[in-house]
Amino acid sequence: MPEDTGLRTLPSPRRLPAWAGKLLWPVLALALLLAFNAVATPNFFNLEIRDGHLYGSLIDILNHGAKVMILALGMTLVIATGGVDLSVGAVMAIAGALAAMVIHVHAWPFAAGLALVLGVCLLAGAWNGMLVAVFRVQPIVATLILMVAGRGVAQLLTDGKIITFTDPANPALIFLGNGHLLGLPFPVAIVAVMLALTVLLTRRTALGLFIESVGDNETASHFSGVQARSVKFMVYVFSAFCAGVAGLIAASNIKAADSNNAGLYLELDAILAVVIGGTALTGGRFYLVGAVIGALLIQTLTTTIFMRDVSAHIIPLPKALVIVIVCLLQSPAFRRKIMAPFVRRAA
Amino acid sequence: MRLLPPPKYVPLLATALVLGGLFVAGAFRYENFGTLGNVLGTIRGQAMLGVVAIGATFVILSGGIDLSVGAVVALTGMIVAAALPSGVQVVVPEDNPVRQITRDQLRQVYAGEITNWKQLGGPDRAIVPVTRELASSAHDSFMKHVMAGRPLADRVQYVNDDSEVKARVQGEAGAIGYVDLYYAPRGLGRLMIDGEHGVQVGLNPALAIAMALAAGLAIGAGMGCLIHFFELPAFLVTLAGMFFARGAGFVIHTRSIPIKHPFFLRTVNEDLVIPLGGHLEIPLAVIVLLALLAAALVLAHWTRFGRNVYAIGGSENSARLMGLGVGRTKILIYTLAGLCSAIGGVVWTFELQSGDPLQAGLGMELDAIAAVVIGGTLLSGGVGFVAGTLMGVLILGLIKAIITFENINSWWTKIIMGMLLLAFILLQNFVTKASMRRKKT
Numbered sequence: 188m189p190e191d192t193g194l195r196t197l198p199s200p201r202r203l204p205a206w207a208g209k210l211l212w213p214v215l216a217l218a219l220l221l222a223f224n225a226v227a228t229p230n231f232f233n234l235e236i237r238d239g240h241l242y243g244s245l246i247d248i249l250n251h252g253a254k255v256m257i258l259a260l261g262m263t264l265v266i267a268t269g270g271v272d273l274s275v276g277a278v279m280a281i282a283g284a285l286a287a288m289v290i291h292v293h294a295w296p297f298a299a300g301l302a303l304v305l306g307v308c309l310l311a312g313a314w315n316g317m318l319v320a321v322f323r324v325q326p327i328v329a330t331l332i333l334m335v336a337g338r339g340v341a342q343l344l345t346d347g348k349i350i351t352f353t354d355p356a357n358p359a360l361i362f363l364g365n366g367h368l369l370g371l372p373f374p375v376a377i378v379a380v381m382l383a384l385t386v387l388l389t390r391r392t393a394l395g396l397f398i399e400s401v402g403d404n405e406t407a408s409h410f411s412g413v414q415a416r417s418v419k420f421m422v423y424v425f426s427a428f429c430a431g432v433a434g435l436i437a438a439s440n441i442k443a444a445d446s447n448n449a450g451l452y453l454e455l456d457a458i459l460a461v462v463i464g465g466t467a468l469t470g471g472r473f474y475l476v477g478a479v480i481g482a483l484l485i486q487t488l489t490t491t492i493f494m495r496d497v498s499a500h501i502i503p504l505p506k507a508l509v510i511v512i513v514c515l516l517q518s519p520a521f522r523r524k525i526m527a528p529f530v531r532r533a534a
Numbered sequence: 535m536r537l538l539p540p541p542k543y544v545p546l547l548a549t550a551l552v553l554g555g556l557f558v559a560g561a562f563r564y565e566n567f568g569t570l571g572n573v574l575g576t577i578r579g580q581a582m583l584g585v586v587a588i589g590a591t592f593v594i595l596s597g598g599i600d601l602s603v604g605a606v607v608a609l610t611g612m613i614v615a616a617a618l619p620s621g622v623q624v625v626v627p628e629d630n631p632v633r634q635i636t637r638d639q640l641r642q643v644y645a646g647e648i649t650n651w652k653q654l655g656g657p658d659r660a661i662v663p664v665t666r667e668l669a670s671s672a673h674d675s676f677m678k679h680v681m682a683g684r685p686l687a688d689r690v691q692y693v694n695d696d697s698e699v700k701a702r703v704q705g706e707a708g709a710i711g712y713v714d715l716y717y718a719p720r721g722l723g724r725l726m727i728d729g730e731h732g733v734q735v736g737l738n739p740a741l742a743i744a745m746a747l748a749a750g751l752a753i754g755a756g757m758g759c760l761i762h763f764f765e766l767p768a769f770l771v772t773l774a775g776m777f778f779a780r781g782a783g784f785v786i787h788t789r790s791i792p793i794k795h796p797f798f799l800r801t802v803n804e805d806l807v808i809p810l811g812g813h814l815e816i817p818l819a820v821i822v823l824l825a826l827l828a829a830a831l832v833l834a835h836w837t838r839f840g841r842n843v844y845a846i847g848g849s850e851n852s853a854r855l856m857g858l859g860v861g862r863t864k865i866l867i868y869t870l871a872g873l874c875s876a877i878g879g880v881v882w883t884f885e886l887q888s889g890d891p892l893q894a895g896l897g898m899e900l901d902a903i904a905a906v907v908i909g910g911t912l913l914s915g916g917v918g919f920v921a922g923t924l925m926g927v928l929i930l931g932l933i934k935a936i937i938t939f940e941n942i943n944s945w946w947t948k949i950i951m952g953m954l955l956l957a958f959i960l961l962q963n964f965v966t967k968a969s970m971r972r973k974k975t
Contacts (some may be wrong), residue, residue, distance in 0.1 A: 271769070318956075322960065322963060323963065324959055324960075324963065325913055325914065327599065327769070327913070328907065328913050328955075328959055329959075331900065331903065331904075331955065332952050332955050332956050332959070333952070334900065335900060335904065335948055335951055335952045335955065336948055336949045336951070336952025336953065336955075337952075338945075338948055339945040339946065339947070339948030339949035339952065340949060342943070342945035342948075343943075343945055343946075343949070346943075347943055347945060455773055455776075455777075458770075458773070459773070462770065468767045468770065469767075498784060498788050500780075500784035500788055500891065500892070501781050501784050501785060502781065503776075503777035503778070503780045503781035503784075504777065504778060504780075504781025504782060504784075504785065505781070506777045506781075507774040507776075507777035507778035507781060508774075508778075510770060510773065510774040510777065511760065511774050514760075514764075514766045514767075514770055514771070514774075515760075515764060515766070518764045518766055519765070520763065520764045520765040521764040524763070524764070
């Protein structure tokens, strides 16, 4: 048989769009994990209706995964521009602390308090965006500053105390993380709306294209007339906005603002979700739905471990293995060196 | 005429000025701030961070980042604490002539098969076995290493701690009991078990520390290999390393393990220190920091490895084209960082006499990066000094000390640290741009 006629290297017609190929691995991993639970965890797929609301492990996964899913939306766009936002956990803490202070302690109307909280989060994002876009500080460092200082600011707001708001004087604030809409937990509805809006904004307008082009090659984008600086500025503002929403949900969930622990290490989960979803840390193409599935995968893994009566503290260990496996599968070098015999040669 | 020193020294100079300024301001404002005791205390408080930050300096000099350091500190501290000997000593009233039994005999006593001291070569007296409470570490250890799965006899009496064991054994002529390996059994007779002082398992301190250091090396080398061979981003690989090490620490034990070994309680604090006269002494943690600093200075400025690190940080492609061993150097850098973190974990056991899977090294990865940046190392790599990192670590220590002296809330530490980081990063940007402009003209 002749070694290589060269014919096989011709591009073959693709049946699937690029995003479908990228979604394959995370969806497969999620399906595998769910299949494992179907066999090994009794009652995992049980759903029951109580007071008109759905309850069950699957609903729990959606509900508890909401925060990371929302963070992952903003993080996807930031990573698509070649950056990263380490400050989301600290911004969550600020949002929770501020909400508890103005809505609970100072009894502002909910709408006014919400506007103030989200406004402050936008400011925090603008701060990050300014450092990255205007002062050209590397994103890791720029957002590191707010990550370190932000938690201090949150503690300053609450005077270092944990502020609880269990009394029903704040129905709206408590509804945010504990209410239900159409039988589903309210955070799930927030995720659905934010995902739909983000996809629409980036895929039905040129915004998504601009973001991908800045991530691919900032200089070239600049010379083609894309306002690279504004694009970068905006993604950090959007990421902080997402962090603010997630922070409100986190505080509402536990009916308390805990500046020390709110959103701690969630920036890492969000980054992990984005990478599992197929967006490369180097920027360029981004996959919002993939990131949401990545967040679901992380939450399913966590819930699975919880339900197997293993100490919750061990959860980081399987997470580490997932990160390494996902990264290896996506690494061109790994495919070249190890997987070569098993992978059909790409066109 | 040049008013400024060469640009690469400007951040270092700024760091030195901030360090000196903070110290002088503190010394003028507060009594006792400028004393040798306070200075030593500040350095001691920062020794662990210093050790870790020295490793992080090499990583950042090469243009990489290491997020795993805090978790590796926790894991290696746990390894030391868990590997040290643990177990029980078996005690009887002082007037009991029996001084030696075998482990099998001990098991038979507690299983209810041997019931009289006569059977063990003693006087004709009924044996009254006493055990520690359920779920105590002494009880768990006794059940595992002595009883080997057999249940205790019904007539075994339960008491709640070592001093109750002592009281019960002293008040009952035929009693036998066991206490923690490190409990001082004054006023009691101690039985030799198979010729040893009690029933114990574990390694001596040197081996335990060596094991922890080997674990740190292995984790660092593993991360380095993933980064080099598969071209994965350092950010993600060390993030995975952080999760891995935190989880592994909890696998060893879910709570903190106290260290009671005399080497850590006495030798480390009394013998392995440099006395300075009066009540002052240089503690072992600071000696370790200074020794590591000296080694790191030599490594960074007088070896081929050090020059490779700077070259890779300047431009990895150029370094590769020059024929430098980029891959080997990168793996070595992360291995070195892993080793430094492990040394940090060992220093933690020196200072806190415990291994703690949750609190040890919490947030240290960011403190280390902050110290390196404040110490004048460019986060983009290629420019910086190990000595600067030590100054950065000391600046963080002085800020903490000043906040303690001012008696204001500790969260100001975070805010001030953030502002300092910002100031230094903007200074770096300014210096980089200035030097680029100078090169162009």
